[in-house]
Amino acid sequence: MRAFSFFQWLGRHLRRPHQGLLAALWVLVQLRFLLQFRGPHFANDSGRYLAYAANIAERFYxxxxxxxxxxxxxxFESLWLRLGLGWWGIVAGQLVVSALATRAVYRGTRxxxxxxxxxxALATFLFIAWPDIQQFNVFLLTESLFISLLALSFGAFTRLRTGRPRDWLGLFLLLTLTALARPNGFLVALAAGLAGLDALRRRPNRRAWRAALLGLVLLSPLLWRALNHQLATYYLMDTYQRGELIFRSPLWAVHQAAPLQMPPPGTGPAMRVFYFAAHNSLYLGRLMLGKLFVFVSYLKPHYSLAHRVLGVLVLWPAYGLAARATRRAEIWRPARVFLASIFLLQTATIMLTVDDWDVRFLAPVLAPVFVLAALELEQRFGKG
Structure with a gap:
């Protein structure tokens, strides 16, 4: 009852100014990171992206x-380089897209x-204030654009309830761009596809659902080829042999108790994973559970104490609230499936590959967690 009264009081006093406060907070956060990193931040992989962008800008190669x-x-970078705006132009572009993404989180959740x-307001506040999301806006890395495109895809997905053709077209465009932003970007489109399949399955007439399943069966050779293409330049067997939970880090590594059975030479990238799983199931299971813990716990060994405490106090309860929200019938089911699938597919991908030392893989999928957690709190305390 006290929690209910608090939310009612908060609602009366913040109903009008909250959007302005969120906008001001977003600006302050961006200024903070620009000052902290003294402008555009050149990080570990920035060089190869900038070299690639220069080739595109100069000779469209x-x-x-x-x-x-x-x-x-x-x-994206080549556009700003071609305009002669350099690194500051790239970061300015990322900030504009991030602002649109923040608005999409707010409107989609509402x-x-x-x-x-x-x-x-709560989901948008967490999206703005969480330190490991907005910092990427000043990094010359893919993360800012990927995080923003994922948020924009969420906003576009929530528009589908109206069923207007332009909304479907907008979502398709954003899902395509998200898939091109990072190798795992296709997971967002896959999540949307799973939400669509679930919606078709729940229709009284299941002809469309059966037709969709038949289409997937017919496309399976092409999908298998695409999976092999995505995995071709990753050396997963090397990370499995080293027992890495964090890429190129010996910390918390898993050590095998017996010699591993490796795939024979010439085995395709995807089939190598299946072969390894079939012949080293217990070892791979330990690896996957370790990666799951490292990915979601926010307790990586090199994190500061403040980082770990923040994760335990905020992220862990948010995970629980988000899980409960997925069972809320009051929340539009396709959105629940879409948001949960994004997080679960990314988690499964990390469990089968390897996590990074920082938050580059977790930060993009925190928005779905924050949205679901905020909706759960709204359902519990915000009505009245």
Whole structure:
């Protein structure tokens, strides 16, 4: 009852100014990181993206191989380089897209909350204030664009309730761009596909659902080929042999108790993973559980104490609230499936590959967690 009264009081006093406060907070956070990193921040992989972008800007040359899996970001950078605006132009562009993404988080959450603003304000506040999300706006890396495109895809997905053709077209465009931003960007489109399949399955007439399943079966050879293409430049067997939970880090590594059975030479990238799983199931299971803990716990060994405490106090409860929200019938089911699938697919991908030492893989999928957690709190305390 006290929690209910608090939310009612908060609603009366913040109903009008909360959007302005969120906008001001967003500006202050961006200024903070610009000052902290003294402008655009050149990080570990920035050099290869900038070199790729320069090739595109100068002679429209798209480098083949691994870098092609990140093609959208060098293309984005090349636009600003071609305009002569350099690194500051790139960061300014990232800030503009981030501002649009923040608005999409607010509006999308508010649509799912039936027009009530409490959940939207909370989800947007967490999206702005969480230190490991907005900092990427000043990094010359793919993360800022990927995080923003994921948030924009969420906002576009919530518009589908109206069923207007332009909304479907907008979502398709954003999902395509997200897939081109990072190698794992296709997971967002896959999550949307799973939400669509679930919606078709729940229709009284399941002809469309059966037709969709048949289409997937017919496309399976092409999908298998695409999976092999995505995995071709990753050396997963090397990380499995080293027992890495964090890429190129011996910390918390898993050590095998018996010699591992490795795939024979010539085995395809995807089949190598299946072969390894079939012949080293217990060892791979330990690896996957370790990676799961490292990925979601926010307790990586090199994190500061403040980082770890923040994760335990905020992220852990948010995970629980988000899980409960996925079972809330009051929240539009396709959105629940879409948001949960994004996080779960990314988690499964990390469990089968390897996590990084920082938050580059977790930060993009925190927005779905924050949105679901905020909606759960709204359902519990915000009505009235």
């Amino acid at each position: 798209f480098e083949p191989g691994h870098n092609l899996r990140y093609v959208l970001y060098p293309l 649509r799912l909350a039936g027009g009530r603003w409490g959940a939207a």
